[in-house]
Amino acid sequence: MTTSLNLDKSLFFTLPNGLRVMVCQQRSWQTCYVSMSVKAGHFYDPEDCQGLSHLLEHAMFLGSRHLPKPNSINTLVEQCGGTINAWTGTEYANYHFDCQSDALTKLLPAFADMLRTPLMDKAAIRKEIQSIDAEFQFKLKDDLRRLYQIHKETCNPEHPFSKFSVGSGEIFNSHTMDELHQRLQSFHSQYYCGRNMALCIATPFAPSRIKELVAQSFNMLRAGAQAAAEWPALYLPEQLGIQINIVPLQTARRMIVTFALPGLHNDYRTKPLNYLSHLLGDEGEGSLLAYLKSCNWVTNLIAGSGIEGDDFKDFNVSFQLTPTGLNRRFEILNALFAYIDIIKVGVLEPWRYQEKARLAMLATEFDDNPKPLSAACEYAQHLFSYSFEEIPLLHATVEDYDLHSIERALSYFVPQNIRVKTIAPNLPTDRKCRYYDAHYQVAPLPAEMLEALATPEPITALSLPPPNPYLSDDYHLTLPERGFDQPKLIDSSRGLRTWFAQDHQFHSPKGDIYISFDTEAFSVGLQATAAKRIWLAALNDHLQEKYYRADIAGLHYRIYGHQAGFTLHTRGFSNQQTTLAMQLLHSILTFEPGEENFERLKGIQAQGLHNSLMNKPTNRLFSRLSVLIQRNTQAPVELLKAVQDCSLDTVQTLRKQAFGRYFVEAFMHGNWSSEEAIQFARTLNTTCRNATGAPLSRSVTRLPAGVRLFHEVTCEHDDAAVVFYLQAPGSTLQDTALCMVLDQILAAPFFNVLRTEKQLGYVVGTGFVPHNQHPGVTFYVQSPTTSATELLNADYFVSQSASSGTGFLPFLLDKYSAKPA
Known part of the structure; x- marks a missing residue:
């Protein structure tokens, strides 16, 4: 969980229209972070128009009452030194942005306008369907997306998780534009309302000041009603205790053991799943991973990941297998359950849980990689599930050791409650998943195997971790000395x-x-x-x-x-x-x-x-x-x-x-x-007694000024792509700063022209790209419908080539296509 917000100076309130709001004051910051969560994810898509919530997310950026041009909100946010984005998940959609703090009074009303009164112009929606389809085509050869679709097809078909969340041109174009437009308006009217939305703002300003701004911006939002969320079980009884064979596109050998759980991740006081993932994912001496590596069966292990919703959670133990391990899967499962048996005894010792809580406290107190925007998104969603009084406790550094809660969680870690996915080439399969053409097979695990795993063979090499010798009571600060504020x-x-x-x-x-x-x-x-x-x-x-x-x-x-x-x-x-x-x-x-x-x-x-x-x-x-x-x-x-x-x-x-x-x-x-x-x-x-050598050169290739160089890479991927690289004339601080500024200036119009207006592809962007501290700027686009040559000839690339007076000349172009030129 993200824990980068200090909640000591937080204000919680609800507007008359039902919008729940959390304002978190961060006095030392110069940036504001804003997230709006909407209970309108793909679980709420109509059966005959799956992906509608995703299409609406895209349509929200195509202009609103006061900012009518497509992507106007993007341009405005970037002019204020920030970024804006959105995602559509299972139960929730989320819209979020950051900006310089003094720009919040301008941007929050514009953000509210975008969410409340999107124009949803039919011509713009028609173009955005092309973007959605390009996104779908882009992921056709993504093994994770293929695995996700198989997961959907092997769960309860009555559960909304089984719906196709992305959408595609084929799905949307099966409806007339008038029908689709009406569906988007109805979906927005039903779900984008005060009682079905929650807002989190992290800001350096006093919460009372922000409360007034929020009221001014969102009071006009219609109240509506909160979306119902009563789903059947994620898995039917016959979908547990099974094995699923999947053939990947990439060379991979993995086994994912999934334990189907209720919403145990919502237990914020004890956090039993965090504790169990800490023990199962241990990599030290005596750990499950250390033992399996010593047998040459596994190269890596990750414990705890998996899909989750408000009332369900998949707890995955994922193994990267060796060729030998692929043929020793039962032994690996036996070792897993043998280790779980050891954990069941070990949880009786509170010191181990308390040590984990202390590790979490240190990580939170001295977090050197805060992600405030992610934290704002997380808290916005939490406002649906927890009371205002509970929110500050969600990431408390002191966790409660509750043996009953931990043992309850462990009661689900039994063989009859697993789904075993094996991902490897040449496995037997008998069906293909929809949309992604991935081959797989589903079969029950043999009853005798499940019985054997219920009483696994003990393994003496396995043991729980001892007290951590690197934990210290001394985390003191050294006083700064004059003359050492810069490298010496x-x-x-x-x-x-x-x-x-x-x-x-x-x-x-x-x-x-x-x-x-x-x-x-x-x-x-x-x-x-x-x-x-x-x-x-x-x-x-x-x-x-x-x-x-x-x-x-x-x-x-x-x-x-x-x-x-x-x-x-x-x-x-x-x-x-x-x-x-x-x-x-x-x-x-x-x-x-x-x-x-x-x-x-x-x-x-x-x-x-x-x-x-x-x-x-x-x-x-x-x-x-x-x-x-x-x-x-x-x-x-x-x-x-x-x-x-x-x-x-x-x-x-x-x-x-x-x-x-x-x-x-x-x-x-x-x-x-x-x-x-x-x-x-x-x-x-x-x-370092043999340090007698000289430093090796890290010079970069200096590209000739005023000359365009072409380099082509060919492969089997269906998409075409172009990367357009402009190398700065030198590596001075001024060159570096100018490249960064150039990237910031051109990012929004480049995206708007090539992706939104011309619909050249889903992956479109710019970037500051230094090589060994020598700065440069890139423009890139990837397309499932347009050839590399056509992408190269797009007006925007041509205009960049013509801008030779800037001092940043186009030197190198990479073209990428499915067939050699």
């Missing part, structure tokens, strides 16, 4: 440089440490890049169990490759971070991959590269753009073969060469004193 070089010798800066702005007991290695042996050429990729995968796999407890205690790490070598990045609480960084550094310098897991890890890398070749066209083009602009960056199609051909001897040889001579640059930033930083730099210098 504190050590420079041989092939090593260390920089340090204090946090003088956020005053948090946290920090970041970056240690970057430039290693020629791991960087130059396909073979070197492939070997580095496998070595990094093996290293991270080796460290996962050992340092998982640090990660959940707020001490995070990441070891990742880049074009000159690789980087160790630690972040989180500063009090134990230098110790963690040195422990990880020791592992980096000494770890050698062995034979036992080499083929498995190499296979995972090859599978990831193979699947990347099936990414959507725009993703493929941006990947190729990086290859063309950045040196020592390899294309996935070429890297795939190099990974497949790479041997253990090659990895070990190149690793030895890489650590024989290298260059290190480190940066330490956060809640440390200069004395602590200097001591860390000395330790780093002593540890």
Whole structure:
């Protein structure tokens, strides 16, 4: 759950028309976040016009009484330094925006006008149907969307979850425009009313001031009635205790075990599902994942995700399988239920629950990645399900240990209550799902299997996590020192440089440490890049169990490759971070991959590269753009073969060469004193004895001014796409700022012209794209109906090519089509 709003200064009230409102004051902010939740998701679609709620969401942006032009609200919000968007879910639709705080008085009435009096012009709706259909076509080869549709077809057909939520041109065009227009107006009239809507605003202004603005903006909203929400059971009895085989498009081997639950996620006091996902998803020694990895059956495990509604919840335990694991699914299920049996005993010990509550409290109190707009959307929806008094308790950091609540939740974790999806190539199937042409099969799990899983074989290697050694009682702040508010070089010798800066702005007991290695042996050429990729995968796999407890205690790490070598990045609480960084550094310098897991890890890398070749066209083009602009960056199609051909001897040889001579640059930033930083730099210098090399070049390809270069990528995807890249003449701060401003200025009109007016595609946008700090701007569009050549010749692209006087010239164009030119 998102927890980035401080509710101490919150005001709750209800307008005379029934609109529930939450105003949350955030004094230090300079931005406002606004979210309106409407109980009008796809569950309320008519049976013969499924996707209508989604179409209405699109139509809401096509002009209103006071802003009649399509996307006028988008332009207005962007002029005020913000963004606006919407989504349609199962039970709810949501409209949300952010803006500079002083613009709220202008934007909130416009937002209300958009929601209350949409014009729904028929010609504009006809165009928007093309956008919906383009969105549908865009997802035809998306395995997640295909899996979602199969999920719908294997649940209770009387439950509204079974409806097709997206809509398509075929569905909407089966009605006359007059009929469709009337349906949209009726849907809006019935559901977009005060009693069926809830508003959350996070703002630096006093709630009393915002209350008056809300009343002025929304008092004219019709009261109406709240939508009924009484649904039958999500699953019929015969839809539990089943197995579902699904054949994916990408190379994948997964098993998803779904436990069908009532709305246990609504228990905000005990939060039993959070606790159970914490235990089942553990990755440390003795965990379910550690055991299954040691058997070479599983490479990853995620616990707790799954669809949910006001009164139902799917709790998924998802396993990434090895080829061996695909044939040992019963053993994996046995291990799962054996671990659940251990949990049933372990929950009797309150300390483990209390430790989880403390971890949650630390994550909330020292959240360094707040998502206020997501939080506003979440609270807007909560206003339908909880009283004003309960809302502040939803994300309380002190959770109540209630053994009865936890044991009640565990009572649903039984074999008879599971649905097992297996996703892999070449599985037996006997039917196709609607819309997405995905092949699957449904069959009951054998009775003898369910009986065996009810009393699973105990596994001595499984155990619940011990007390977390990385939890601390000391999260103190270091006093800032003069001269360290900007990065300062504190050590420079041989092939090593260390920089340090204090946090003088956020005053948090946290920090970041970056240690970057430039290693020629791991960087130059396909073979070197492939070997580095496998070595990094093996290293991270080796460290996962050992340092998982640090990660959940707020001490995070990441070891990742880049074009000159690789980087160790630690972040989180500063009090134990230098110790963690040195422990990880020791592992980096000494770890050698062995034979036992080499083929498995190499296979995972090859599978990831193979699947990347099936990414959507725009993703493929941006990947190729990086290859063309950045040196020592390899294309996935070429890297795939190099990974497949790479041997253990090659990895070990190149690793030895890489650590024989290298260059290190480190940066330490956060809640440390200069004395602590200097001591860390000395330790780093002593540890990195072979840091005698020189830094490798990170220069980018400089594209010739005034010349358009074309590069074409071909693949099997049906869509065509163009990425238009403009490289700045230099990498100064002014060049960077101008690129950012150019992106902001052109984003809205580019989207409006190419997507809304010309209907060239669903994926349309602009972006600020730096390569190694050299700035640039991209324009991109992907279309299921228009060829790459036609996209290239669109007026907007032509106008950009003609604008050579700006200093930002069009240098490179990527075209993408299903067939080679």
